[in-house]
Amino acid sequence: MTHMALSARAQARPAPARADKVLDLIDVARELAIAPDVEGVGHVVKIAARRLLGADGVTFVLREGDLVRYADEDAISPLWKGTAFPASSCVSGWAMDHRETVVIEDVYADARVPHDAYRPTFVKSMLMVPVLTGQPVAAIGAYWAERHAATPRESALLEAIAGFAAAALERAKLERELRSAVALRDELLGLAAHELRTPLTVLNLAVNGVTRALAAADVEGARRAGERLQRGTARLARLIEMLLDSTRLAQLEIPLVRERVELGGLVARVVASLPSADRARIAAEPGVVGEWDRARLEQIVANLVGNALKFGDGKPVDVSVSSHGGLARLVVADQGAGIAEEERPRLFRRFERGAAARGVGGLGLGLWIVRQNVEAHGGEIHVESRPGAGTRFTVELPLAG
Incomplete structure (x- = not known):
């Protein structure tokens, strides 16, 4: 099912019954399994979470060092998309740091909520779930315009989506690293081929020079050609050693002596x-x-x-x-x-x-x-x-x- 199909389902019928929610969770898992990147993960999450919870808004939040960035959202009116906040001042940051789901019925009665950031919005109640991949890397927030205490079932639904999202983010990260490794390999091969060509050319010329000098009994010419051979061999050895060193260092294979x-x-x-x-x-x-x-x-x-x-x-x-x-x-x-x-x-x-x-x-x-x-x-x-x-x-x- 495509993003558009999932969105169409969200718009086509009211909040589904329990059996339909299970089917929708399966759809979410399938969609996230093929999401091409972080942006794709956020797109699926925001639509699916709002649909399954019947919430008035959903945000997808990414951890970026000491900041949290509200990367995507689907809501009845704008929230904080594109904005970054200190993790220490946001509920999303708290959920990630404590690795806990947060249920807040009244956002203005909870000290973890940055009230000034919420006043321009419709939000009265919220549910925040961390996305965990070994380390907390993201969070999903659901919001309601009327007072609403998220139920254990709603928390479980959003936690299930967060689990699927965690797997999708980890897969996207591994695919990104693989592409980077392949690009690095190709760059290394290209550079190595280019750089090794020069000393090999020098060596070839020097060998030809030695051959000619020996044939002509030219001792001085043979000596000069031999020196060129030495220099070319030394440069070749340095290039090879540098390539080996870079590989060992990248793989942390060389202990200090x-x-x-x-x-x-x-x-x-x-x-x-x-x-x-x-x-x-x-x-x-x-x-x-x-x-x-x-x-x-x-x-x-x-x-x-x-x-x-x-x-x-x-x-x-x-x-x-x-x-x-x-x-x-x-x-x-x-x-x-x-x-x-x-x-x-x-x-x-x-x-x-x-x-x-x-x-x-x-x-x-x-x-x-x-x-x-x-x-x-x-x-x-x-x-x-x-x-x-x-x-x-x-x-x-x-x-x-």
């Missing part, structure tokens, strides 16, 4: 191994020692400094190490083009690349891996940047594990 690490020395060694390392200026406070995972720390430094050298317009990159108040601080600052304000919130997302990076090779995983590693240590990372004025990343890590 903590040991005593002197941060300044580690930074110096990692930076020295990077291309264009001569442009990096290091100022390290001696004796900054913490309990960290050495390999993860090396990733943090390599990715941050490597990015700064890559996007720093060939200018010096400043790297500093210091400590204060039980925290180690690593700062990496370049003098490049900077990052637009609207791009900054997206910087640490997986596969996200800023405008400056789109003409340069890369998977868009480096900063995501940095953030995962920093947060795994209980630390924080911040970015400051202005277009034309460079970019500064600050990492703060607890010295103690």
